[in-house]
Amino acid sequence: MAYQGRIDPSRLVFIDETWTKTNMAPLRGWAPCGQRLPGKAPHGHWKTMTFLAALRHDR
Numbered sequence: 001m002a003y004q005g006r007i008d009p010s011r012l013v014f015i016d017e018t019w020t021k022t023n024m025a026p027l028r029g030w031a032p033c034g035q036r037l038p039g040k041a042p043h044g045h046w047k048t049m050t051f052l053a054a055l056r057h058d059r
Contacts, residue, residue, distance in 0.1 A: 009057045010056075010057055010058050012056070012057055013054050013055070013056050014054065014055045014056075015052065015053070015054050016052070016053045016054075016055075017050060017051070017052050017053075018050075018051050018053075019048055019049065019050045019051065020048070020049050020051075021046055021047070021048050021049075022042060022046045022047050022048075022049065023041055023042055023046030024041075025039055025040070025041035026039065
């Protein structure tokens with residue numbers, strides 16, 4: 001805690017990582033009354049996509 005006061009906020013960079021899979025399909029949606037909602041999802045050819053984001057105080 002004593003060191004925290006000496007940190008220059010303009011030098012901090014916050015990094016976050018998240019992921020999504022390409023086989024994820026919506027579970028719900030809208031369709032005209034009495035009609036079925038068509039949905040598509042890839043079968044067996046999915047991948048995982050990773051996203052990285054960085055945030056700085058001054059930009």
